[in-house]
Amino acid sequence: xxxxxxxxxxxxxxxxxxxxxxxxDKVYAxxxxxxxxxxxxxxxxxxxxxLADGIVIGTVIECPLHQGRFxxxxxxxxxxxxxxxLKTYPVKVENNNVFIEL
Amino acid sequence: xxxxxxxxxxxxxxxxxxxxxxxxxRRSDKPGLIWLAQWLGFLLAxxxxxxxxxxxxxxxxxxxxxxxxxxVPAYSLSHECAHxxxxxxxxxxxxxxxxxxxxxxxxxxxxxxxxxRHHTYTWINGKDAQMPFETPMDFKxxxxxxxxxxxxxxxxxxxxxxxxxxxxxxxxxxxxxxELPKLQRGAIIFLSAYATLIALAxxxxxxxxxxxxxxxxxxxxxMLLFTLIQHVEMQENQVNILNSTRSFTTxxxxxxxxxxxxxxxxxxxxxxxxxHQLPQLNESxxxxxxxxxxxxxxxxxxxxxxxxxRSLGKSTKAATIRQDPSMINS
Ligand code: FES
Numbered sequence: 510x511x512x513x514x515x516x517x518x519x520x521x522x523x524x525x526x527x528x529x530x531x532x533x534d535k536v537y538a539x540x541x542x543x544x545x546x547x548x549x550x551x552x553x554x555x556x557x558x559x560l561a562d563g564i565v566i567g568t569v570i571e572c573p574l575h576q577g578r579f580x581x582x583x584x585x586x587x588x589x590x591x592x593x594x595l596k597t598y599p600v601k602v603e604n605n606n607v608f609i610e611l
Numbered sequence: 612x613x614x615x616x617x618x619x620x621x622x623x624x625x626x627x628x629x630x631x632x633x634x635x636x637r638r639s640d641k642p643g644l645i646w647l648a649q650w651l652g653f654l655l656a657x658x659x660x661x662x663x664x665x666x667x668x669x670x671x672x673x674x675x676x677x678x679x680x681x682x683v684p685a686y687s688l689s690h691e692c693a694h695x696x697x698x699x700x701x702x703x704x705x706x707x708x709x710x711x712x713x714x715x716x717x718x719x720x721x722x723x724x725x726x727x728r729h730h731t732y733t734w735i736n737g738k739d740a741q742m743p744f745e746t747p748m749d750f751k752x753x754x755x756x757x758x759x760x761x762x763x764x765x766x767x768x769x770x771x772x773x774x775x776x777x778x779x780x781x782x783x784x785x786x787x788x789x790e791l792p793k794l795q796r797g798a799i800i801f802l803s804a805y806a807t808l809i810a811l812a813x814x815x816x817x818x819x820x821x822x823x824x825x826x827x828x829x830x831x832x833x834m835l836l837f838t839l840i841q842h843v844e845m846q847e848n849q850v851n852i853l854n855s856t857r858s859f860t861t862x863x864x865x866x867x868x869x870x871x872x873x874x875x876x877x878x879x880x881x882x883x884x885x886x887h888q889l890p891q892l893n894e895s896x897x898x899x900x901x902x903x904x905x906x907x908x909x910x911x912x913x914x915x916x917x918x919x920x921r922s923l924g925k926s927t928k929a930a931t932i933r934q935d936p937s938m939i940n941s
Contacts (some may be wrong), residue, residue, distance in 0.1 A: 525837075526633065556617065556731060562629065564636045564883060566699070573883045574617055575727040576695045588695070590727045592787050596669060 513601070513608040516549070520605070527570060529561035532568045532611060537598065539607060540581050542568045547581045548609045554586065554593035616899050618733035620880040622850035625899050632881055635888045635895070638699035642887035647707070649867065650688075653680045661821055671829075674821065678830025679868070681823075685714035686834045687870035687886075693723045696885040713804065714827065716766050718797040721773060724786040730882055734842050734855035739782050748843055750922040753915065756839060761830035773798035780799075837868075840910050841875050844917060846935035852879045857933055858893075858903040859910050873907070876900055904932040 516530045527579055530537040536551030538560040549570070551560055558574040562594040565571075566582045577591030584595035599610040616622045657677035662675040675868045691697040693706030712719045725740040732738035733910040743757045743765065755761040772779055778786070786794060808819045837839070846854040860877040866873060877892045877900075884892050893900075904910045913932045921927045921940070928939045 512733065523630075538743075545845055557615075558617065563634075564633050564638075565680070571695070571883065573621065573715055575730060578695070579630050588701070589793075592790055 511586075511610050511611050516529075516548075516600075516607045516609050518605055519602055521609055522607070525565045525567075527563065527565050529559060530609065537609060537611075538570065539600065539609060540565055540570065542581055544568055544582060546602055546607050548598040548600045549579070549581065549584050549595040552589075553577060553591065554595060555591045560595075574606050615731070616850050617731045618735070618850045618852055618855070618879065619730070619854070619882070623852040623880060625853070625880050625896060627881075627896055628782075631835050631895060632884070634885045635886070635892055636881070637697075638696070638885065640699045640703065640885075641697040642885070643703075646867070646870070646887075650680075650684050653684075655932075657681075657863055660824055661826075662803075665821075674826045677822065678826035679830070679833045681714060681826050681831030682834045683837060683868040685711045685779050685862075686838070687868065687872060689715045689722065690726070690872070691719070691870055691886050693877075694720070694882055696883065702825060713801060715825075716763070716827075718770065718773060718801050720767060720790065720794045720797050721782065724790070724794075729749075729780075730879065732881055733852060734847050736848055738881060740785055742842075746843075746847065747921060747927070748914075748918050750918045753839075753918040757801075757832050758940070759828065759836050760837060762831070762835065770798050770802055814897045835908070836858045837865075837872070840904070840907075840914060841872075843914055844929065844932070844934045846937065846940045852876055853901060855879075856933065857910070858900070859907060860903050860905060861907045865907050875901070876903075901933060 514532060515541050517528065522528050522539065527538050527540045530539050538549050538551040541549045542565060546582060552558065553560055553572045553574065555572065556574060558566050558572055560570055560572060562573045563571050567599055569578050569587065570581050570589065571578050575590050578587040579585065579591060579595050580587055584597040586592050586594050601608050659681050660673040661677055664670045671812065687699060688707060689711035692704050692711060695704055696705065698704040709719050718786035728738065734742065736742065743761060744752050773782065776795055776819060778791055784786055810908040812819045812824065840859065841855055842856055845857055853876060856876045856879050857874050861873045872878060874889040874893050877889050877896065909933050913929045917927050917929050926940065
């Protein structure tokens with residue numbers, strides 16, 4: 510049964526940036542992009558690297574370790590060395606707060 | 612949770628404000644395009660030197676000079692594009708990645724995957740896929756490396772393995788199964804293109820030999836002197852980049868040819884920072900780093916002196932450059 514969880518205030522993620530959200534023993538990445546807020550798994554599918562340390566370029570997240578790239582909106586792996594897509598999660602904004610559905 | 616620690620800033624105890632690193636990592640096309648225009652300008656000038664020195668004794672020096680300006684930047688650009696940091700525009704990045712890797716002599720997919728291992732396991736024996744020579748290095752090893760023969764035969768073997776689908780264990784380790792067909796296709800395309808160049812030369816066309824093949828061979832040793840001092844004589848099999856990797860000071864021309872990779876420690880700590888921001892990154896963290904070694908020529912001369920003395924059974928202590936104690940025999 511999935512539930513909505515508050516991640517942060519909308520002003521706590523800079524434009525074109527990403528923060529990490531930990532819940533249970535899982536790590537998520539929550540993004541503020543030109544197309545709105547999005548969420549994906551927080552660990553790269555190539556090796557064990559937290560994506561929140563990466564950079565957001567438009568709606569692409571680039572992993573800081575080997576610069577693999579994912580499309581944030583659908584989790585699609587865009588370029589080597591990543592080739593496995595990221596799981597994405599629904600996000601909503603209410604009263605200037607960002608929520609993720611897990 | 613994985614059982615390894617990637618070799619980078621976190622494993623080396625280097626700390627910088629995250630926002631600052633992200634700021635330095637911002638992508639832009641302008642610095643890369645300016646660099647590219649300068650490179651093409653140098654290549655035009657050195658090509659003209661070759662053209663006007665044909666049938667004179669100056670032909671070989673002209674091809675050597677052209678070879679330096681062809682080969683060192685091709686290596687640097689291929690490396691920067693493998694990281695995807697050279698340009699913001701991904702198409703420009705990838706097109707130049709293929710062209711520069713062709714000159715460098717490595718198939719792009721293999722280059723990118725092998726390089727990921729070099730960053731995850733920097734200078735860790737058996738895991739780093741880009742430890743190209745035996746260590747500690749002796750004079751024979753130095754000759755094999757700097758002549759370019761070591762790299763040539765290694766890459767040729769990888770080309771044929773990948774083109775025929777007989778991938779080595781290390782290639783299978785760093786490349787996902789689903790990506791292997793891309794390596795194979797890339798290797799076939801590159802081998803076909805190299806064969807075409809050689810066929811043209813045999814058929815009597817002079818330009819492949821004059822402007823590409825011979826200059827690439829002659830410029831190779833200069834490129835390899837740059838790459839040699841990235842890690843040689845440094846500490847192996849541990850995760851601290853400050854101990855495994857060397858930065859060195861150098862002049863503007865070498866920094867241009869090498870795309871600022873003389874800041875090699877800084878690059879390994881934060882590989883997502885583009886070449887044009889490495890001097891800035893150095894400014895931000897220099898109080899956490901060792902002093903860079905003193906110059907391209909001096910560092911290389913000291914390395915050469917060490918490897919000769921190692922072959923002669925004499926003391927291998929370098930005069931001034933950084934050297935791991937395990938490399939010093941007395
Ligand atoms: S760990 Fe993310 S690209 Fe390698």
